[in-house]
Amino acid sequence: MIASEARLRIGFIPLADAAALIVAVDKGFAAAEGLDVELIREVSWSNVRDKLNIGLFDAAHLLAPIAIASSLGLGHVKVPIVAPFGLGVNGNAITVSPALHAAIAAAGDGNILDPMVSARALARVVAKRKMRGEEPLTFGMTFPFSTHNYHLRFWMAAGGVDPDEDVRLVVLPPPYMVESLANGQVDGFCVGAPWNSVAVDLGIGFILHFVCEILPRAAEKVLAVRSRWADEHPQTLLRLVRAHRRAAAFVEDTTNREEVTAMLAAPNRIGVAAEVIRRTLDGRMKVAPDGIVRVSDRYLLIGRKGAARPEPAQAAWLYAQMVRWGQAPLSAELLAAATAVFRPDLYDAAMVDGALDLDGEPPDGIGAFAGPAFDPNDIAAHLGSCAIRHP
Amino acid sequence: MHPSLKIVIVDENPIRAAILEDGLREAGHVHVVRLGETSHLLARIYALDPDVILIDLENPSRDVLEQMFQVSRAVKRPIAMFVDQSDKASIEAAVDAGVSAYIVGGLHKERIKNILDLCISRFNSFARLRDELERARTALEERKVIDRAKGILMTAKNLTEEAAYALLRKTAMNESKKIAEVAQSVVTTAELLK
Numbered sequence: 001m002i003a004s005e006a007r008l009r010i011g012f013i014p015l016a017d018a019a020a021l022i023v024a025v026d027k028g029f030a031a032a033e034g035l036d037v038e039l040i041r042e043v044s045w046s047n048v049r050d051k052l053n054i055g056l057f058d059a060a061h062l063l064a065p066i067a068i069a070s071s072l073g074l075g076h077v078k079v080p081i082v083a084p085f086g087l088g089v090n091g092n093a094i095t096v097s098p099a100l101h102a103a104i105a106a107a108g109d110g111n112i113l114d115p116m117v118s119a120r121a122l123a124r125v126v127a128k129r130k131m132r133g134e135e136p137l138t139f140g141m142t143f144p145f146s147t148h149n150y151h152l153r154f155w156m157a158a159g160g161v162d163p164d165e166d167v168r169l170v171v172l173p174p175p176y177m178v179e180s181l182a183n184g185q186v187d188g189f190c191v192g193a194p195w196n197s198v199a200v201d202l203g204i205g206f207i208l209h210f211v212c213e214i215l216p217r218a219a220e221k222v223l224a225v226r227s228r229w230a231d232e233h234p235q236t237l238l239r240l241v242r243a244h245r246r247a248a249a250f251v252e253d254t255t256n257r258e259e260v261t262a263m264l265a266a267p268n269r270i271g272v273a274a275e276v277i278r279r280t281l282d283g284r285m286k287v288a289p290d291g292i293v294r295v296s297d298r299y300l301l302i303g304r305k306g307a308a309r310p311e312p313a314q315a316a317w318l319y320a321q322m323v324r325w326g327q328a329p330l331s332a333e334l335l336a337a338a339t340a341v342f343r344p345d346l347y348d349a350a351m352v353d354g355a356l357d358l359d360g361e362p363p364d365g366i367g368a369f370a371g372p373a374f375d376p377n378d379i380a381a382h383l384g385s386c387a388i389r390h391p
Numbered sequence: 392m393h394p395s396l397k398i399v400i401v402d403e404n405p406i407r408a409a410i411l412e413d414g415l416r417e418a419g420h421v422h423v424v425r426l427g428e429t430s431h432l433l434a435r436i437y438a439l440d441p442d443v444i445l446i447d448l449e450n451p452s453r454d455v456l457e458q459m460f461q462v463s464r465a466v467k468r469p470i471a472m473f474v475d476q477s478d479k480a481s482i483e484a485a486v487d488a489g490v491s492a493y494i495v496g497g498l499h500k501e502r503i504k505n506i507l508d509l510c511i512s513r514f515n516s517f518a519r520l521r522d523e524l525e526r527a528r529t530a531l532e533e534r535k536v537i538d539r540a541k542g543i544l545m546t547a548k549n550l551t552e553e554a555a556y557a558l559l560r561k562t563a564m565n566e567s568k569k570i571a572e573v574a575q576s577v578v579t580t581a582e583l584l585k
Contacts, residue, residue, distance in 0.1 A: 170455075171433075176429075
């Protein structure tokens with residue numbers, strides 16, 4: 001072992017799905033692998049990406065689509081990234097203002113808990129506003145290459161809303177989402193924990209959908225390293241993944257929940273009330289200001305149901321969204337480069353006890369509420385099934 | 392010289408932004424606009440239509456600027472500062488100093504490098520200033536605590552000032568602590584026993 005290999009700087013954004021990373025360090029799983037990890041909290045995804053790209057970070061908590069965009073050179077410099085471990089599947093929700101919630105409920109021809117009903121209702125609300133000459137609705141999301149952007153678009157487009165023509169989508173840093181909803185700068189947003197709950201608790205938002213109701217299995221964040229770093233430090237990477245696999249199992253063991261939430265809530269980690277993190281991990285979310293609670297056992301998956309194994313089909317789905325919305329051209333080379341970012345082989349190499357439990361998981365690995373099953377080898381067919389796309 | 396460059400500084404720290412603006416003006420850039428508050432940031436930037444945007448890396452709104460790379464219909468297609476990977480040293484220097492630059496028009500690399508170098512040096516001198524201030528403040532507070540601890544020891548153990556200080560120093564050495572830390576314990580204990 002080379003001593004210098006054992007010291008790692010890892011960047012993260014204070015969000016619930018940094019759980020495995022934080023627990024790997026603070027519960028000593030990383031130290032047990034001989035790794036001395038310094039966790040560095042960041043304020044923007046651009047910072048995390050740039051510091052990883054230029055080598056100030058050895059690894060990072062990263063939005064899965066940024067890892068792919070960086071590897072393809074979309075929107076920024078091209079730096080090949082690999083993801084040997086998935087930090088989270090799902091975890092996002094769509095929250096809307098009380099006014100928009102009421103409008104969707106009034107326009108819905110069924111139960112708006114059904115995302116197809118709510119999306120079609122949104123299309124009617126949008127059409128009515130257009131007819132009256134009102135400003136288009138504005139929705140907040142976290143980054144151009146973000147799951148939040150694609151999740152919002154996937155949902156509304158299924159109901160006939162063109163996300164580029166009929167509404168405005170704007171990037172907002174998550175800490176500003178709630179304030180922007182309160183002051184009417186946006187009518188809704190898609191974001192991860194704890195921000196949906198904060199809006200509901202303040203009485204200014206309704207959680208309309210958990211994203212797991214739209215896409216039951218959507219890769220969210222990954223542990224990302226530079227491809228070159230992975231090649232140069234195979235042993236360190238193996239130990240890092242093993243520490244994360246153990247940490248993810250620890251997080252998912254409900255008997256540890258109190259200890260885990262306290263660890264995550266610490267001021268130098270996520271720094272919010274432990275109770276809010278607990279709701280997210282338990283999948284018990286207050287969805288309306290009057291206190292209605294909705295429960296989902298797949299609200300956020302950290303290691304359960306094979307969630308930590310980075311599946312290339314997930315990378316292919318994200319790349320397909322980039323093509324669908326005009327961020328990337330469609331080519332076999334780019335598809336291959338995108339799927340190569342997710343590395344189940346590196347995950348499998350760090351052997352830890354326990355078999356993958358994929359019981360009841362969607363056969364295509366995504367399970368989208370609309371459209372045909374996803375075939376990662378036929379992106380053109382997926383795009384062909386989408387009535388709304390750009391260009 | 393090309394004095395007509397329009398530069399926007401996005402920084403929530405008004406003192407640092409002012410230092411930066413002064414530097415840019417001294418270098419001959421007269422069109423400098425400071426944006427301190429970040430609501431409707433993108434709309435305000437589109438309205439100003441700058442050639443260069445400088446943003447502090449501690450500002451979460453940096454992600455908002457990434458959207459400029461998506462909306463080609465709204466502005467001239469922007470180019471990121473860090474497109475040219477051959478200039479890794481200046482990227483690292485910029486990130487280290489805490490500044491990031493976005494170029495909106497197609498500008499010559501050397502001109503941007505000059506602006507960025509200027510920003511880096513101003514950001515660094517601001518950081519040094521803040522460190523010095525912080526050190527001076529800490530030193531002053533430490534001296535106050537040590538003086539109080541000396542006073543307590545002088546009364547409690549009937550020591551001279553010199554002997555009280557020597558006792559603090561010896562204890563600090565034995566426990567591998569700073570004198571100020573030992574002094575703080577003395578003060579805390581004395582308050583508990585009051």
